[in-house]
Amino acid sequence: MAAERRRFSIGYALAPKKQSSFIRDSLLNLASSRGVDLVKIDPTRALAEQGPFDCVLHKLYGEEWKRELEQFRRENPNAAIIDSPDAIERLHNRISMLQVVSELRTESTSETFGIPKQIVIYDKETLFDRQAWESLKFPVIAKPLVADGSAKSHKMTLVYNHDGLNKLKPPIVLQEFVNHGGVIFKVYVVGEYVRCVKRKSLPDVSEERLGVSEGVLSFSQVSNIATNEKVDDKYYKMMHLDDTEMPPQSFLADIAGGLRRALKLNLFNFDVIRDARSGNRYLIIDINYFPGYAKMPCYEAALTDFFLDVVTKREKEEVKLNNCEKDMIKIVSNSTCCSDGDEIGREEKESSR
Numbered sequence: 270m271a272a273e274r275r276r277f278s279i280g281y282a283l284a285p286k287k288q289s290s291f292i293r294d295s296l297l298n299l300a301s302s303r304g305v306d307l308v309k310i311d312p313t314r315a316l317a318e319q320g321p322f323d324c325v326l327h328k329l330y331g332e333e334w335k336r337e338l339e340q341f342r343r344e345n346p347n348a349a350i351i352d353s354p355d356a357i358e359r360l361h362n363r364i365s366m367l368q369v370v371s372e373l374r375t376e377s378t379s380e381t382f383g384i385p386k387q388i389v390i391y392d393k394e395t396l397f398d399r400q401a402w403e404s405l406k407f408p409v410i411a412k413p414l415v416a417d418g419s420a421k422s423h424k425m426t427l428v429y430n431h432d433g434l435n436k437l438k439p440p441i442v443l444q445e446f447v448n449h450g451g452v453i454f455k456v457y458v459v460g461e462y463v464r465c466v467k468r469k470s471l472p473d474v475s476e477e478r479l480g481v482s483e484g485v486l487s488f489s490q491v492s493n494i495a496t497n498e499k500v501d502d503k504y505y506k507m508m509h510l511d512d513t514e515m516p517p518q519s520f521l522a523d524i525a526g527g528l529r530r531a532l533k534l535n536l537f538n539f540d541v542i543r544d545a546r547s548g549n550r551y552l553i554i555d556i557n558y559f560p561g562y563a564k565m566p567c568y569e570a571a572l573t574d575f576f577l578d579v580v581t582k583r584e585k586e587e588v589k590l591n592n593c594e595k596d597m598i599k600i601v602s603n604s605t606c607c608s609d610g611d612e613i614g615r616e617e618k619e620s621s622r
């Protein structure tokens with residue numbers, strides 16, 4: 270009779286909104302059919318008292334939660350935590366988030382990538398100090414420096430000219446707005462899996478628009494606006510989202526792998542725009558931890574594959590470690606015998622007889 274395969278338990282700790290969008294029956298059922306049980310973690314109870322879990326999946330913030338995870342890790346050294354809170358925190362600041370991009374190299378010779386020119390402004394005074402940002406050209410996007418998932422952290426302002434600066438509230442990142450044909454590419458990463466989807470973005474800004482007295486346009490999460498509430502219907506019809514060519518998959522996979530290793534993260538997406546001035550120049554403008562995977566086609570299979578990958582790798586490491594320990598015990602017990610001169614002595618005596 271074939272041995273029954275072991276089931277794995279993945280605990281998830283998510284905010285209610287995230288839970289309802291991510292934990293769908295389709296995911297639970299597929300994962301379960303492949304031996305993976307997704308189990309809800311109650312964040313109001315001690316994590317160490319829940320489980321047992323082979324892996325903990327989480328998108329919760331705060332020092333208290335970090336302590337819970339730390340204690341869980343100490344008590345369950347063989348369980349995986351996806352991902353490390355310190356690695357996630359790097360994405361909570363729009364400067365440190367993109368710093369890593371400049372260290373990446375890709376194999377592509379036909380496409381190039383980088384980030385838009387940007388500066389950080391901590392106070393109103395510097396905001397009006399032209400010297401501080403003479404390297405930037407209008408239009409610019411003002412983004413809250415902190416990207417902690419709050420509604421406030423998604424409130425962006427497109428600034429056409431100096432008149433618009435009055436409305437801004439530092440600390441902010443001022444980033445050059447790059448015309449990109451109104452389409453953004455969202456690249457979802459799930460471990461080694463990489464999937465790009467197209468979404469609508471802000472329309473290009475013409476030179477004429479820069480001169481208008483009304484200096485700003487405020488917006489929030491433009492790529493998530495439902496198709497029936499388009500910002501500018503005529504514009505999007507004109508854009509033909511479907512006709513927009515995707516960036517080469519191998520190029521994106523290269524960047525994704527580089528980011529995954531540099532950031533030490535498994536679950537994230539990054540937003541990419543294609544510079545309208547040169548068709549092979551790509552700019553990374555945003556990186557998000559544990560994004561809305563349910564909007565990615567076939568997310569259930571990608572996530573289930575990933576969970577299995579994580580837990581089976583851990584299991585193999587555990588077996589290796591156990592074997593290693595057994596070998597160590599043998600070596601230690603042999604050497605103990607040697608030093609006593611007992612066992613070896615006996616063997617030598619016996620063989621010399």
Ligand SMILES: O=P(O)(O)O[C@@H]1[C@@H](OP(=O)(O)O)[C@H](OP(=O)(O)O)[C@H](O)[C@H](OP(=O)(O)O)[C@H]1OP(=O)(O)O
Pocket residue numbers: 286287290416417418419455490492493538540555557558559560561562564
């Ligand atoms: O809610 P969703 O499904 O739209 O997902 C949001 C993401 O949308 P996306 O998958 O990129 O289209 C969204 O991505 P963007 O910032 O819009 O690029 C964020 O990742 C957001 O998380 P947070 O508010 O930054 O913590 C994500 O929100 P949470 O679900 O994590 O709260």
Ligand SMILES: Nc1ncnc2c1ncn2[C@@H]1O[C@H](COP(=O)(O)OP(=O)(O)O)[C@@H](O)[C@H]1O
Pocket residue numbers: 385410412416422423424425444445446447448449453469470471490491492540542554555
């Ligand atoms: N430098 C830029 N040039 C052109 N458009 C941009 C730029 N930065 C952001 N955008 C637009 O603003 C949207 C929101 O900015 P983003 O940095 O992705 O913030 P969020 O974290 O709220 O998603 C993007 O999806 C894109 O449409």
Ligand SMILES: [Mg+2]
Pocket residue numbers: 540555
């Ligand atoms: Mg974004």
Ligand SMILES: [Mg+2]
Pocket residue numbers: 416555556557
């Ligand atoms: Mg973001």
